[in-house]
Amino acid sequence: MLLVKLGGSVLTDKARLRTPRKSAIARLTKELAGLGDDLIVVHGAGSFGHVLARKYALNGPAVPAKAKGAAVVQRDVRTLDALVVDGLLKAGLAPVVLPPSAVLGLDDGRVASFDVAAFREYVRQGFTPVTFGDVVRDATRGVSVCSGDILMLELAKAFRPRSVVFAADVDGLCTADPKRAKDARLLLSVAAADLSLIDFGPAKGADVTGGIEAKVRRMLEIASFADETIMVNGNVKNRVRDALRGRIVIGTRVVGGH
């Protein structure tokens, strides 16, 4: 089993509402064909989800009429998802969409239920399940944001994949934000013990899914359920494909605590 996360920053222009990066979507979906192993695809919501999720405060406590904002975000995210599905179909795969809003329930931001049977059954029938960052029901908050990374963790736990690949818009994890710090350098590997060495920058830059540090902590947890976990640059042609094939590529290996 291979598990890949296509980051919202690769699939979309994160600064501009509902703006897909169509050529990246076409290329990346093509890279996922012909891998010769079962595959599950998770993708971020990028500018199809984050902008309005923040506007409607969908990660906050329950407020009346939050349903309408959530419905708009869900609709937008599905527009992006349809582009990914079209790419996968064109590449010759048989994608089946399992939206988190349908198969996952949260309680105060934590996973309360997750229907892994649907994923398992479709994989067995030769499909490539596709899921994504979404707004889902939350027993305490009404609705809440479920990031693609939460799904990665649940799927890694359930399938114990041979390889997990995170496709980002940078070469990997750096000692600091390379856009701010000139001396930032790429970490070839990261383990829990390395977290204190990384300058994650100000927390207020965090997106609706919790910011970089939370992402790295979750990646470490995910890595503990997989043989190999790596974060690579999805903007570089064939890097995701090569990583999934087990080749040595530029990126940050994530070493989970076994």
Added chain:
Amino acid sequence: MLLVKLGGSVLTDKARLRTPRKSAIARLTKELAGLGDDLIVVHGAGSFGHVLARKYALNGPAVPAKAKGAAVVQRDVRTLDALVVDGLLKAGLAPVVLPPSAVLGLDDGRVASFDVAAFREYVRQGFTPVTFGDVVRDATRGVSVCSGDILMLELAKAFRPRSVVFAADVDGLCTADPKRAKDARLLLSVAAADLSLIDFGPAKGADVTGGIEAKVRRMLEIASFADETIMVNGNVKNRVRDALRGRIVIGTRVVGGH
């Protein structure tokens, strides 16, 4: 609780592949707003599903590579579903899509699992769940067609709705096919005992969901779980709305055996 089925013959031109009837979709979704009660919407697949489902023989026994055909049909049906969702959003509702491929599993064409909790929770949060005829996993056949009517039955069982409305492209059920028999007349009500009086015509005209007789038998079963069940003409303005409001309208009342 109100439960409505928007037939594929109303939402699409059934004779032409992937052809929505956009004005009907806009009008009908508008009729579903402001009803003052919880609502679940089920819609047919029409020419977004039936044509290719038949081509790929998705109701037959398992064959290799059926996954790809199923994935294409699922993608097409979601295009229609997105139009329905857009209409509901525009009408001021908060639709949440719960695709049968994600929440329902079949075994040899019969329902093996159905996640009603997702429907229940979203209704409680003020959403209008939307589901539709689709291709879903089948433990025996690999994949199989799940008609909107199968979903109507499962939802009626779970929610015991006050009112169930089927929107078709005819005024109701007739003693024979009005397109073939000139003396066909509208039945104002139908019960199980009346089935023998109806000329259902040749079975070979049956669509991928089983034909008219199977549909009527399922409606009778559904009616046994609801206070009122009626089949009305969705092409007549406000008829669906009025039926859901409990007004007396032209149509066929379906009387289930209690």
